[in-house]
Amino acid sequence: MVHDWGGRWSDEGWTLGTWAPKASEVALILNGQAQPMTRNADGFWTATAPARPGDTYLLRVDGQEIPDPASRLQSGDVHAPSVVVAPADDRPQAGWRGRDWSEAVIYEMHLGTFTPQGTLGAAAEKLADLADLGVTAVELMPLGQWQGDRGWGYDGVLPYALHPTYGTPDDLRRFVDQAHSLGIMVILDLVMNHFGPEGAYLHHAAPPFFDEARHTPWGAAIDFSQPAVREYWIQCAEYWIGEYRMDGLRLDAVHQISGPGAKDFMTTFAGRIRAVDKSRAIHLIVEDERNERFLRENGYDASWNDDFHHAVHVQLTGESDSYYASFAHDPFGDLCLALERGHIEEGQPRPGRDEPRGEPCGDLPPTGFVNSTQTHDQVGNRALGERLLSLADPQGVKVAYALLLTAPYVPMIFMGEERGATTPFLFFADFEGDLAKAVREGRAAEFAGIASLGSKVPDPLSPDTFARSKLDWSAGANAAEWLDLTAHALAFRRDAVVPLLKSGRSRPAHVARHGAASAHATWFFNAGTLDLRLSLGQADGGLQPLGGAGFSLGRIGQDPFAISVSARLS
The missing domain is CATH 2.60.40.10 (Immunoglobulins)
Structure with a gap:
């Protein structure tokens, strides 16, 4: 029942x-x-x-x-x-049927720091600028209510309720309507794998909601074998998609949705959410560090592909700590694998990893992988919240960004990346008392061994930490240069890459490596080919602009960092 x-x-x-x-x-x-x-x-x-x-x-x-x-x-x-809220307005939005997934260019947005005001209304005023650049989807970090005003959203305890700091339910409806009027999809980051540390009254009301025998990094695991638990999350997702007419969901850390009933839940979830409104396209993305293919074969469009990010990051920064360790042996070779197959770790033994991870995914469509060179996780989980531009050669970062936007995988831009932002994105929260003390001490202890930081790890509870994370919208030559690159790369993607993706792949991609950090990649589609030549740190790589009949982005950058992309449509 x-x-x-x-x-x-x-x-x-x-x-x-x-x-x-x-x-x-x-x-x-x-x-x-x-x-x-x-x-x-x-x-x-x-x-x-x-x-x-x-x-x-x-x-x-x-x-x-x-x-x-x-x-x-x-x-x-x-x-x-x-x-008590008013009955839902079930009228369909006139003219909006969503967008094909092959057209997706995602922009990850934290509403609280995207604008100085940190509200839905202020963010809506920026959507036209994103549409003009070629962005076709915004992915909102979690909106479910948590305790306090400031936070990333992953400490939510009332996942059906809009966090009030961002605005009212009507503000969210207006935001979505404005996005749709500009051709932009709205995707919500939904957290179903845990609750935050304050205000999760389900522990009192329904102890069987949790399985005390299994634990996650956030405490007792949620028990997805319980029908009432499965309905809680499915109805939550149905509410956001139906009530606010959102176009899809990004599901946080689904590798923590485990135990009895988990796989059946995920399959049922996809079918139920797509059935909310069959008149429009609804898209589902997962964050799944297992590098498995099950979900993409059972109703999900794509998975976040951290492998691509890690290879780019290590190639440009040389960092090898923590989860970068298995990518530090040959990061450019790993990047070639990512360009050819999507994932890098597909179950093979690798230096820096005790146990193999993943399974073969090279036959999946390129649109099954959401690639990025920066995300809230990879920036914000650094002690000082540095963006890639603050860590690596700016020309190398620019070439990697052009690669992200033109390769035939789904690109995701982290807010501000399109304008070359160097504003940090720090970890911040808004708790009080013992919980605030625990968060503050835990954050300091996490980075205590990094000598270069000294005692300067920002206090996550300080309002200043939150304020420092707000994007700088001031104009400048650097911002104009990055915005121009974004617009040109996304125009090339719209005109050349998207038609190829829609035609379907005709045979596997081929990536030939030349030397330490130069490569030539070719993707084959029923409607033509996409060619890309890349030098990501190799001087005199022999990189020549790709041209001739068809579409060409020309050459971006100079040795040792350069890229040239072209497409031929039959």
Whole structure:
């Protein structure tokens, strides 16, 4: 039996549902008045009440009053009463049918630091500029409410409720409508693998939501063998896609969605979410560090491809710590593998890794891989939040960025990258008391062994750390140069790469390495070929501009960093 989490409207009025299988008594407290809820055989409790939009309510579970774990809107912070929201507007958006996945150029955005105001309204005003550059999708870092004002969003505890610092539900609807009017898809980063450390009242209301026998980096694992748990997350995703007309989801760390029922859940999830609105394209992306192919064969469009990022990063910076270790042996050789096959680690033994990772994925379509040279993770999880431009030769970074935008994989730009930003993106949070102390001390301890940092690891709880992470929108020659590169590369992608991708691949790609850091890559499609010549640190690599009939981006850069790309369409 499928039960509805949270508040729902019907001919009978407003009905609230919640799962509390171990509770002996659950009551709805609507506008301060208590009403007993009725328990079903599987531990789901419901109550129908004469509610009106704007009313506030709590749940009383065995004597403790808590907000609705499936709250659509809060009257305050994560501990405050939940708010009854108006019935959904089911009218389709006129004229918008989404975009084909082969057209995707993703722009990862943290709303709080994307603009000085840090709001949906301010971000909406920048969308036209992104569309003019050739961006076709924005990926919003998590919006589910967490405690405090500042944060990345991965500490959410009310995943159905829009974080209030960013604006109102109507602000989000207007943001999505504005994006669609410009031809931009909106993708939400959804966290289903854990809850944040403050305000996760599901631990009290429904202890079986978690499997204490299995643990993740964030505590007890979520138990996806429970039907009520699976419904909680599916209905959450359906709400964001249906209520706000979003175009897809990026699912955080799905390798932590494990244990009994996990694979079945992920397959069912894809089918249910795509069925929310069959009149438009809905896209699903996963972050899955296992480098497996199962999800891309079972309803998911693509996976974040950290392998590509790591090879580029190590080639340009020489760093070899932590997860860069297995890419430090021959980073340019690894990059050639990434260009030819998508993933680098496909189950083969590799220096720097105790156990092999991944499985062969070279036969998957190029659009199954979301590539990047910077992300919130790879920048923000550094102690000082440095972007790649602050760590490597600027010309090398520019060539790697051109490679990202023109190779036949799905490119993802981290906000500000399109204008050559050097603004750091630091880790920041907004907790108080013992939790704030633990976060502050944990962050300092994490980087204590890096002598070059001394005692200067920024305090993640300081408002200044958050303020320093806001993008600098001031114009300048450097920004203009990067914006021009972005526009030209994405125009080439639109005119040449996308038609090739839509035609389908005709045979495997071929990448020939020349010397230490130069290569010639060719991708073969039913509609033609894409050729790319790259030098990423090799002087006198013999790189010649690719031209002739068809489309050509020409040569970007000078030895030892240069790239030339061309396409021929039949």
